[in-house]
Amino acid sequence: MSVFFVVEKFVSINGEGQHAGELAVFIRLRGCNLACSYCDTRWACSYEAPAEQMTETEIIDYVKSTGINRVTLTGGEPLKARDIKDLLRAFAAEPDLKVEIETNGSVNIVPFAAIPNAPAFTLDYKLAGSGMEDKMDLSNFAFLQPKDTVKFVCSDVSELDKVCELVDTYGLAMKCTVLISPVFGRIDPADMVNYLIEHKRNDIRLQLQLHKFIWDPDKRGV
Numbered sequence: 341m342s343v344f345f346v347v348e349k350f351v352s353i354n355g356e357g358q359h360a361g362e363l364a365v366f367i368r369l370r371g372c373n374l375a376c377s378y379c380d381t382r383w384a385c386s387y388e389a390p391a392e393q394m395t396e397t398e399i400i401d402y403v404k405s406t407g408i409n410r411v412t413l414t415g416g417e418p419l420k421a422r423d424i425k426d427l428l429r430a431f432a433a434e435p436d437l438k439v440e441i442e443t444n445g446s447v448n449i450v451p452f453a454a455i456p457n458a459p460a461f462t463l464d465y466k467l468a469g470s471g472m473e474d475k476m477d478l479s480n481f482a483f484l485q486p487k488d489t490v491k492f493v494c495s496d497v498s499e500l501d502k503v504c505e506l507v508d509t510y511g512l513a514m515k516c517t518v519l520i521s522p523v524f525g526r527i528d529p530a531d532m533v534n535y536l537i538e539h540k541r542n543d544i545r546l547q548l549q550l551h552k553f554i555w556d557p558d559k560r561g562v
């Protein structure tokens with residue numbers, strides 16, 4: 341058995357990603373290797389953050405107790421959690437659970453994607469406004485599959501030029517879902533729509549973080 345440091349576990353709707361609007365069980369693991377300028381879960385990023393210690397069996401039992409079969413593993417950076425492969429293997433052995441893992445684009449996903457019945461990946465690409473773009477592992481783009489998503493969180497409309505360059509260079513829209521999302525409060529989503537219209541980018545989908553509109557943007561556990 342392995343032990344995981346869970347800073348939050350709750351049921352809510354997926355606020356973003358391919359399954360936005362669907363109920364999911366959220367498991368948030370502590371600790372992150374990046375420090376994005378706009379991070380909205382900074383409190384969870386410390387490897388010292390107060391957390392409940394749970395084994396993979398306890399996590400799966402909790403998930404099953406909710407009666408919800410969709411799971412979002414998030415952080416922090418969940419792929420940096422010690423023994424995370426054990427948790428992914430445990431979930432992979434539960435065919436009724438549909439698991440998605442949110443990762444920050446800096447961690448090589450190949451060893452995790454190779455696990456039979458691996459979760460779907462939602463890979464955030466950190467653009468320049470995050471201050472973390474130099475940490476991105478571009479080799480990940482080659483391993484994305486239709487169940488996966490690449491999400492570009494934009495803090496300035498000018499970053500959309502870089503998004504289009506990456507989507508075209510790596511053929512991302514042919515491999516997986518491509519989403520763009522505004523940093524909440526930093527950029528007007530209407531400007532992003534206008535960009536998509538102007539550049540005729542039908543292959544890129546705008547998404548707003550639903551939970552920030554439904555609840556207080558700083559509210560935890562939703």
Ligand code: SF4
Pocket residue numbers: 372373374375376378379380381382385415416417444
């Ligand atoms: S990768 Fe995510 S959790 Fe980590 S600092 Fe950036 S926004 Fe926060």
